[in-house]
Amino acid sequence: MPTDKAEYTAPDSGAKTAAAAQEFETEHLEMSMGPSHPSTHGVLRLNLELDGEIVKMCDPVLGYLHRGDEKIAENMTYNQFVPYTDRLDYLAPLANNAAYAMAVEKLANMEVPERCQAIRVVTSELARISAHLLGLGAYTMDVGALTVFMITFTEREKLYKLFEELTGARFTTSYTRIGGVTRDMPDGWMDRVLTFCEELLPLLDDVEALLTRNRIWFDRTADVGVISKEDAVSYGLTGPNLRGSGVDVDLRRDAPYSGYENYEFEVPLGENGDCYDRYAIRLEEMRQSVRIVRQAIDKMPDGPFYAEEATKIFAPNKGKILTSMEELIQNFMITTEGPDMPAGEVYFEAENPKGALGFYIVSKGGGVPYRLKIRGPSFNNLSILEKVCVGGMVSDIPAILGSLDFVMGECDR
């Protein structure tokens, strides 16, 4: 990781102010930050108790975006729930779609074709790039560096054009079905993805030039919001936030799914677990994602893009429905009753941009899950706020929130 942080020590303003505060007896102030504060990226509210500028107590209040996704899932068939997964981490819907589909396929004990796996890898990694671009841009904007936001948003817009071409929607893609994806990639789409990757790398270098050795950026992020290894594991942190604290876990490498074992990539790790490390990891992860996308496109296998033999699970090709009786019946049964699933329990986690998105499915057979629990990574990532904010300054909170890179859609579900 490119950093010469060792040569530089951040001014420990928080500790100095804390020492000064001990000399005076001050009245504690209760303040409510959010739910519509720009740095809370959605609808998070923090109940703060302040002593001057020092945070004495931080109590996050959730639930403003609670829609009861788990209750809804118990009332509809497996395929009908795919659009709801778009709205979990709404900054990376393609990755959520793939994670959910893979969880249900694990329940059905089915293999999807290699081409489908490779398409899911490409879309998940592009979703990761898009989520990190937004997360990084918003993070730097909250801390005061507006230029980065302009760069990353321009790039993200290009990605959304590619998503629109692939899925028909920019944001809520609903791209996967149980047993495959909705449609194959259009002609020339892979070339345009490669062109995008080509253009992205120099811009990441620009972002790095703007931030990595930036004195103000150091002051705002280095040694701020430090999370120790033990805390990160105990609080159930996942994804870049866990690796920022130096814990070497990446489910793509450690518990490979969807053919991730066929691709070469590195897992960047932080040392100090501060906000700066989490920034550096996200930046490096985007470069690794580009690497994976290039390998996947290079080796893209031919063949079907959905499990054709899984006639009781995957809805057939639309063209065949209108011409063939067998497919018409199949489509009708899958639409009305849902796919035919065995009884049992599975738990599946996928390494999403924000961390490990898990689905725990309890099935009693039939097309409707009996219980579907969604383990949103942001939920656990935010639970550490009540520890990590205390003792710091109020102005550190936007940096901490930005570096944790959460999204309330999957936190409140």
Place this chain on the structure above:
Amino acid sequence: MIAQDLKSALEEVCPELQERETLDWPAFNCPIASLFELIKTLRDNHVFDSLVDATAIDNGTEASPRFTVVYHLFSSKNHNYVRIASDCQDDKNPTAPSLCSLFNSANWMERETYDLFGIRYEDHPDLRRILMWDEYPHHPLRKEFPLAGFEEELWDPEIAAETGTKVKPAPMAGGPFVARQSAFEGDREPIAKDESWNEADEKPE
């Protein structure tokens, strides 16, 4: 293999341990009295150092035992999972031991399970609702709770008095479409749950 080794090692702590039906990771049923000790052993002796998921299952309004608490532990060294399930004793007022002293992540996940299922965790330091508002009287993931919800008083009495609004059930006409599980073929057609009004008959005020 791993499941067998794990089982024989864990039976020393909890002799009543039973294997639970599973399609993926090793899973065990254990009596709720030894749940805490079992998970402590898993954490200390078997490097399952992270509690990734804690939740519950409602086995149905008529079933007994009605509530089952389920935990998923992850080992960041061996990269595998284990699932531990335990039936709550009392069907009316289910309780379970809190794991907050073992894992910090248990705090919020147990608050969520309390909020949505009404399972009380003993010795939890701060058992409040987390997703619904504090005054909300129901536990929405229980099976008797309807998808649309119930009519309730507004959480803020001042605003309620001024505006006269209430928390209303969601309008269900037109969806979501539900295929009921039933032996009778006619019940399996997808229907809207509330068909009291449509294009011809206007919605009653």
